[in-house]
Amino acid sequence: MPRFALLVFFCTLGLIVMAASIDEVPAIAGFSKNSARIQREWEQKFRAIPSTENMREYMKRLSARPHHVGSPYDKENADWILSRFKEWGLDAHIETFEVLFPAPQERGVELLEPTKFVAKLQEPRLPEDPTSGQYSEQLPTYNAYSIDGDVTAPLVYVNYGVPEDYEQLERLGVSAKGAIAIARYGKSWRGIKPKVAAEHGAVGCLIYSDPRDDGYFEGDVFPSGAWRPKDGVQRGSVMDMPTYPGDPLTPGVGATPGARRLDLKNVQTLTKIPVLPLSYGDAQPLLQALSGPVAPESWRGALPITYHLGPGPGKVHLKLKSNWDRKAIYDIIAKIPGSAYPNEWVIRGNHHDAWVNGAQDPISGLVALLEEARALGEISKAGWKPKRTIIYCAWDGEEPGLLGSTEWAEEHADELRQHGVAYINSDSNSRGYLSATGSHTLEKMINEVARDIQDPEKQISVWKRSQLLQIARAKEPEEREELRERADLRIGALGSGSDYTAFLDHLGIASLNLGYGGEAGGGIYHSIYDDFYWYSHFDDPDMLYGRALAQTAGTAVLRLADAELLPYDFAGLRDALRKYMSELEKLAHDQREEIRERNKEAEEGVFTATSDPKKTFVPPAPQDVPPYLNFAPLRNALDALERSVERFHKALATTQKDGGEVLARASLETVNQKLLLSERTLTRPEGLPGRPWFKHQVYAPGFYTGYGVKTIPAVREAIEQKQWKEADAAIVRVGKVLQDEAAVIDSAGAELERAIH
């Protein structure tokens, strides 16, 4: 769209919004009618402020040089951000932690047999792209927190390297024992690949970007298109974050200079085998050196070769040696104190560190956060005062392992558990549709916000656009019916992969992750090509979705900060828990039926009859049919929750019928204090089985997915891993947690009832 057309478009939009606001003021959860009217006025002022031109300038400046942990420009950026926050009137400071951050001193990948090939391990400068040649400041291509190693072994191709891939390898008579596993990026979080490879006896691991997943198969490659070129490499952390994220040396406590630190040899979250990432240019000769069975169809990528599994004859020498330095990281923390409830904190964050220049990851999200902070400063000057304290955070060290946010959350754990209302995160941002994931207590609030944000490309709200996309993608008529009939769009649950993790999973603070995307795509993730040139050519060149993100996240912050009653909605939570409950029962049922069927097929000779005598095939061993589990404790807890949610929402509805009189009579501080604890109640101090750092009992990243969420994880993972006793015990524990949750909601409801009668 030409710039002029855009201008007209937005003026028209402004008129529409204004016209609507004169006619009637739609209700906002947590606000009485009167305060909703005032709130909407401030929000409109707020949303008019964020400037795409500013965001473009911030991005240019923040991504001008590589700014990873420990780099000079990382510190320069931190100081610059601090100055901005201060300039805009926020009470800002930098908090510094000292964390383990290894960087490689030696790296080598060489094919020794049957032919020779030395991997480049280097991304070339491109003449079009001005920042791509900043070699002296760039981190080399590597996977942080891989242990050192020097191994020579036959190569084996393991697809995405997740547990089911190894099951299939076993069926095909291929073992990774003693081999170097080469896995492709994708499907799971990258740290899962060396973890599972090591569990299967591999002595080293290579992770490469297949052109099927983010290279030429998807679209034209950089610089003529947005996708990964032949020598582009995805850096990234392979720390075992599903065990615990943050500084490996200081689990559970802030990595302050005086903190007690683990010895390196006692750290659980380093890999067990050496790992390096590869471009597809480097990977192709290695994969071509494999024979053995042809890879199953879904394992084959887009390289012009026949994908074989090996092991060998390709033999590879992999060498990696890192410094094991400690580096300072800089979190910038900026506050606007609450006028009514200073001890209730609304926290908003985005990281500022990158793997290299990181225009998309994370600067595209950070520039929105910065414009929000500026806009809050502006409306403060115009007289707005938030009821609650607002804290804006720019985290350092997200890339290596959520370091900045985790250390800050651990360091301030007690205060945060007492005061934390919500944490709103963002990270990379792009052109397209609003993605909102997080705590279901915030489902209604974020749906309301999304209805008030205009999509920059279409003359509809971002909520409407999301709804229509989901209708377009729905497979079953029932799904479409729900999308059309249900008041709110369901939000997905959070796994891991960005800075909300410590807030939600460790502290139990209701969290949301917000961002736009889905239209642009590309393959520069964690490479030197994620820079201003790429972003301004292929992603969100006009920063229109940067502004939409600032408007969305900022409006959410404003509502959380200003609501009389904290806008948690338990109907959303109840619906989500119902769904998870059904999923768990289905999982147990399907697993039982599958094992029964497989045993039957083994007995009737299916595996023998359908194996090709010219190929190796190892039939699956017969398995015990899983017992029925006792789901009653969870079902009963859900029933209790159902009743308390009904009581609370009935009372809540009454408070919203008048102009604010009932709320004025209520002891808001008491009710809010109860509500504040509702997400905390979903945690248990002892955490999840085998990973005590993860305390939330409804949401966690999967132990074998890394990013992907496992809801009601103690139960779900026990079933998946066929630990029946553990599953039964977890059902009892989670049932108790949900009973406690029911009690909290019930008592908040009772408190509201007192104001009504």
Next chain:
Amino acid sequence: MPRFALLVFFCTLGLIVMAASIDEVPAIAGFSKNSARIQREWEQKFRAIPSTENMREYMKRLSARPHHVGSPYDKENADWILSRFKEWGLDAHIETFEVLFPAPQERGVELLEPTKFVAKLQEPRLPEDPTSGQYSEQLPTYNAYSIDGDVTAPLVYVNYGVPEDYEQLERLGVSAKGAIAIARYGKSWRGIKPKVAAEHGAVGCLIYSDPRDDGYFEGDVFPSGAWRPKDGVQRGSVMDMPTYPGDPLTPGVGATPGARRLDLKNVQTLTKIPVLPLSYGDAQPLLQALSGPVAPESWRGALPITYHLGPGPGKVHLKLKSNWDRKAIYDIIAKIPGSAYPNEWVIRGNHHDAWVNGAQDPISGLVALLEEARALGEISKAGWKPKRTIIYCAWDGEEPGLLGSTEWAEEHADELRQHGVAYINSDSNSRGYLSATGSHTLEKMINEVARDIQDPEKQISVWKRSQLLQIARAKEPEEREELRERADLRIGALGSGSDYTAFLDHLGIASLNLGYGGEAGGGIYHSIYDDFYWYSHFDDPDMLYGRALAQTAGTAVLRLADAELLPYDFAGLRDALRKYMSELEKLAHDQREEIRERNKEAEEGVFTATSDPKKTFVPPAPQDVPPYLNFAPLRNALDALERSVERFHKALATTQKDGGEVLARASLETVNQKLLLSERTLTRPEGLPGRPWFKHQVYAPGFYTGYGVKTIPAVREAIEQKQWKEADAAIVRVGKVLQDEAAVIDSAGAELERAIH
């Protein structure tokens, strides 16, 4: 398996089979108990005769040189086959027809813009492969029955080139009008691609083999593996066979020297635009010359490029000029006269012509047929006399357009309609599982045969192995239950693609197509590499499945020829018709719901909201919601059929309870004569709408699939093409046909009842 082990294995099998036959003789449909015992003895003798060594020798000889229509070796092979039939004691002769068979004089494909590239259009000789260098006798790479042409136009990529691909192109704002369409082989029969391209205004068509479909994506390429090498080309006919197959000049009558012939300009079955096939070596530079939208994900092949749709900037010059010669074709026809019912004919065929050397296609099937004929000769010498006349046929001209079988069937149409009991076809054969498709009246018979054939790789029957494969592949528990509980495995219906077409679709003779496959795979189809070297290295090197095919097809012939009562089973037909009926109702329902939903989505703005403003997207136009159709005539006919099938099978069951006394009393000739007409009753003299040559009302190749079957085609294709009046009328017509069928079965049942009472 080493040869010695095999020997032991088969001796053991022999003992098992013999042991079973002493204990008890399983019933055979159409045989009384006494005759079943005698029959089984002859069958065992028969099945012991086919020799893998002979088949290997036949294949070597028949595929030693290119033997396409009109080539010297085609005639030499015909004479050689004639001599063999005679040598084995069959009454054999050659029938000659004269058919249109164009071969190219000029071929050229050249990229003119934005770069220059001249396609090779030539498959190179390989030093390992002794017959690959017989250049002087090889047909060039071309698509037979393409019209001549000389066109220069921008290129457009159309995926598989089937109608739904053009719908998607329309959504993406891409038109093939005035362009040369490049389609990949696969999904539909190749002749559909230029037909649909021309319907959409394309001026030329290129068809290439993508490595995704039969090249390196699937496995190592020839000569190191079985799959298509870079320069391998699939030749093949593009005659519009769904309109009518056989000699284009003589539709409906035999192409004898004196036959009335159409003028070339009046022939309907030539393409409307020039067509040439390409290797992926030749296709890659052309595809790389396209820009425009990136192809949808499922359209992308395995070349190391980003697939774009175009049109252009790639501009192509396509030139093709053929001689339009008439050539003689040679069908070898060999008879064993029937001793009891010489006027009931069991026909068995396989073609002998190839595109080049054709070891797999068709020689692998033909050598089995030859060993069957030799074995029948042997047991004839030992005293066996078939009740019915058996006719063994080796067809010429199958590749260009089912020429030999069609012309013979048309020439002998009257006799065949009177005498034809069944036609058993085979074609290419390979290692793996029995595939049996055809008339459902033969479903029970072929199931019984399959239970008596031993799989050469596993110590189970080929029936059992197929059943277990289908269980392994079944997606739903209900499918598995049916596979486990139903007496017979369901057989698929026949579309087109081999020589059964004229017998089944034009004449209404119950037909079966038999072959083994599914284990070996490969990509030499219709190339110079389909030769003895390839077959003996990668397909069925020990000819074990060649022998299995001879045993299977031969046993079917023996049973059809010797049964007292023709072994048609109408329960199979009834079940198939029930299934088709449900499919048609579901098709109509789903189509209605889809259109309703799409209209609704258009109305609520789904298409506008979800289109990327940076990409062209043309939303689908609103469509009229299809009316409800009156399926009652079909449902009523099915009910009538149901009752008559019950009556017939009840009577039949009684005949099988005794030693043969009831059958002895029955007028078998009268019953058989009625049964003989049961498949003929499923035809209508006026044929299908728009294609009168296709007379069968239950089975036909799809007008837009070419190979793929459309069952109850008049109704199904009318619904698919949204011709509601035509659909309603077709339901009435097919209802009448099924009522007639019910009457025939009923009267056969009545005839049997007379013998019982």
